[in-house]
Amino acid sequence: MFYKQEIGSMKKPDYLISAYGKEEFHTLKKRALKETVELMESAGLDNIGIGGEMYRWEMYENPVDHLDGLVYYGRVRSFDNRYYKKASVVGKIKRKSSAYLEEFIDVQEIAKKDIKVPITGPYTLMDWSFNDYYPSRLELGLDFARAVREEIIELEEHWKGKGPLRVQIDEPAASTHPWEVSTFVEIFNETVKNLNNVKISSHICYSKDYRSLYPYILEMKTTQLALEFSNRDTTNLGIDDDSRRGFRVIKDLMDMGENREIGIGVIDVHTDFIEPPELVRDRILYVAKFYDIEKIIINPDCGLRTRSREVAYKKLRSLVEGTKLAEKELS
Amino acid sequence: MLKAFVSGIFPRQDELIGAINRFEKKRISFEELEKIFRRCEEEWLDLQKGLTIVSEPSLGWNDIFRPFTLNIKNLEAGPLTRYLETNTFYRRPIFSDYPVKENSVLEQKNEYGLPFYIRSDSKVILPGPYTFVKSGEYPSNLDERRLVEKMAEIVFDESSNFKYIEFKEPLVQDLNILKGLEDIYSTFSGNGYISTGIRQKSYLDFSLPYTISTYIENPPENIILGIIDVFSTKIEDFQNIEDNVTITTNESLEFLPFRIAKEKVLAIRKLLGVK
Numbered sequence: 001m002f003y004k005q006e007i008g009s010m011k012k013p014d015y016l017i018s019a020y021g022k023e024e025f026h027t028l029k030k031r032a033l034k035e036t037v038e039l040m041e042s043a044g045l046d047n048i049g050i051g052g053e054m055y056r057w058e059m060y061e062n063p064v065d066h067l068d069g070l071v072y073y074g075r076v077r078s079f080d081n082r083y084y085k086k087a088s089v090v091g092k093i094k095r096k097s098s099a100y101l102e103e104f105i106d107v108q109e110i111a112k113k114d115i116k117v118p119i120t121g122p123y124t125l126m127d128w129s130f131n132d133y134y135p136s137r138l139e140l141g142l143d144f145a146r147a148v149r150e151e152i153i154e155l156e157e158h159w160k161g162k163g164p165l166r167v168q169i170d171e172p173a174a175s176t177h178p179w180e181v182s183t184f185v186e187i188f189n190e191t192v193k194n195l196n197n198v199k200i201s202s203h204i205c206y207s208k209d210y211r212s213l214y215p216y217i218l219e220m221k222t223t224q225l226a227l228e229f230s231n232r233d234t235t236n237l238g239i240d241d242d243s244r245r246g247f248r249v250i251k252d253l254m255d256m257g258e259n260r261e262i263g264i265g266v267i268d269v270h271t272d273f274i275e276p277p278e279l280v281r282d283r284i285l286y287v288a289k290f291y292d293i294e295k296i297i298i299n300p301d302c303g304l305r306t307r308s309r310e311v312a313y314k315k316l317r318s319l320v321e322g323t324k325l326a327e328k329e330l331s
Numbered sequence: 332m333l334k335a336f337v338s339g340i341f342p343r344q345d346e347l348i349g350a351i352n353r354f355e356k357k358r359i360s361f362e363e364l365e366k367i368f369r370r371c372e373e374e375w376l377d378l379q380k381g382l383t384i385v386s387e388p389s390l391g392w393n394d395i396f397r398p399f400t401l402n403i404k405n406l407e408a409g410p411l412t413r414y415l416e417t418n419t420f421y422r423r424p425i426f427s428d429y430p431v432k433e434n435s436v437l438e439q440k441n442e443y444g445l446p447f448y449i450r451s452d453s454k455v456i457l458p459g460p461y462t463f464v465k466s467g468e469y470p471s472n473l474d475e476r477r478l479v480e481k482m483a484e485i486v487f488d489e490s491s492n493f494k495y496i497e498f499k500e501p502l503v504q505d506l507n508i509l510k511g512l513e514d515i516y517s518t519f520s521g522n523g524y525i526s527t528g529i530r531q532k533s534y535l536d537f538s539l540p541y542t543i544s545t546y547i548e549n550p551p552e553n554i555i556l557g558i559i560d561v562f563s564t565k566i567e568d569f570q571n572i573e574d575n576v577t578i579t580t581n582e583s584l585e586f587l588p589f590r591i592a593k594e595k596v597l598a599i600r601k602l603l604g605v606k
Contacts, residue, residue: 072588073588073590073591074342074345074588074590075345075588075589076342076418076585076586077343077419077585078418078419079393079394079411079419079420079421079422080393080394080442081343081352081355081393083343083348084418086418127418128418130562130563130564131563132563132564132565172418176413176417206411206412206420207413208412208413231410270410270411
């Protein structure tokens with residue numbers, strides 16, 4: 001009944017982490033990809049994404065390394081003692097090499113389940129960079145959009161599967177500047193315009209308030225929104241508004257016109273707490289009370305890279321088992 | 332005379348980020364971590380020599396609220412939440428009741444056992460009570476104004492050990508909000524200023540100096556100009572700065588990579604004629 005998907009990243013095995021920056025990283029990454037795909041498939045997911053992003057060090061650095069016009073001066077805090085390299089735009093943004101193709105070709109060889117390519121969105125690339133060159137954020141964002149679009153077209157040319165290629169555009173920065181949502185949508189739509197055999201979903205997480213994206217987001221050319229809710233939910237069982245306070249906002253989104261496929265984050269990726277399947281069940285049943293069941297997709301809040309692989313596996317198992325419980329209730 | 336200094340939490344050096352990571356994985360001892368931490372703090376204090384005010388780098392703070400969310404009764408560190416319009420996240424303060432201070436907050440240690448400050452004669456940052464409450468979450472039976480007052484009592488009490496305080500109030504974004512806090516801030520008896528999120532060119536009389544993130548000519552004495560941009564890696568060209576103003580950063584220095592933050596501090600030193 002419910003389609004269960006991964007959102008993106010998984011923690012890399014220790015042997016791959018210690019090989020980072022060395023030649024052997026390139027020989028070990030395929031082994032890590034294979035192991036991660038097997039782990040995700042054995043957890044019971046229908047869609048394993050790109051196999052945990054084993055070929056990418058980080059969602060921002062990876063695409064930036066394949067673009068001209070940016071330089072790094074160092075790292076900036078993400079949270080606690082987690083830092084990311086934040087580049088400065090010092091020239092015109094242009095794609096110089098493939099950011100995703102090698103990984104995409106390899107995962108097609110390995111995966112038995114559906115795949116979906118997560119790609120860092122142009123608005124997020126813009127927002128997470130210092131702009132020392134472009135006169136406006138829109139102009140910068142549109143050049144990032146053109147570069148990302150070239151990536152997607154290249155993947156489409158190498159797609160060997162049946163049906164449309166699934167691409168997930170990750171835009172965690174989408175709601176960062178509520179006054180700029182129309183700009184975000186314009187940049188997003190420039191990225192996906194005239195793509196033929198591609199099914200686009202969009203992942204937006206850690207928004208202060210998803211409602212701030214409306215009404216402009218309704219113009220976004222995406223078939224699915226995969227969003228984060230468990231981070232702000234309680235861990236109590238129940239399908240009442242209070243127990244499920246993290247998911248209540250979906251009702252508001254519906255009132256504002258949302259009716260696309262919605263990927264609901266039923267697993268909090270920032271804690272080692274393993275959600276019992278019954279909690280996952282209740283999160284799904286709560287949303288199923290008011291949202292079109294056929295348009296509900298099940299996923300974690302975000303990529304699981306901040307958890308150990310053991311914890312991530314247990315969380316994915318819980319997601320699968322909890323979904324089964326919900327399906328049983330609903331049938 | 333031109334006055335200039337920097338603001339907020341400072342960026343951790345790569346060496347310290349790496350040391351904390353290794354400590355968390357039990358690959359180095361606490362003593363090794365502490366040694367690196369103190370060396371990094373000293374480096375920042377040293378870099379600021381000659382600035383009008385020397386600030387505690389606060390390298391032990393994981394976010395602007397954390398010493399308080401960890402150490403105040405009826406408060407806990409909640410979910411990761413975006414800080415303003417940045418890509419940096421804090422743990423949202425969750426109130427279960429009105430906050431109660433049981434021990435000195437900044438005397439406690441952080442998550443890694445490191446101190447929150449090393450010199451009480453430097454400027455210390457403290458979260459502004461308004462921003463603290465507005466950035467948090469509380470049950471509907473608690474009154475927001477009362478929460479702000481209670482937080483102010485705690486924060487002001489904490490400030491008494493220090494010579495000079497920067498209250499971080501980025502959610503004070505217009506003069507009306509600031510005006511509404513006059514009663515609260517008038518009870519603060521120490522030295523310090525409020526770093527606000529105000530960008531307006533107008534200003535009002537207030538019991539404490541405060542920042543506005545724009546340049547104005549001949550500002551009153553209690554206005555500090557937050558014109559050093561932590562959201563750009565371009566080093567400021569300080570030509571045309573009048574010599575009767577006080578300037579600082581528009582937000583915490585930690586939004587810059589260490590290398591650029593250091594270059595900006597060196598540019599300020601040059602502006603002040605420090606060799």
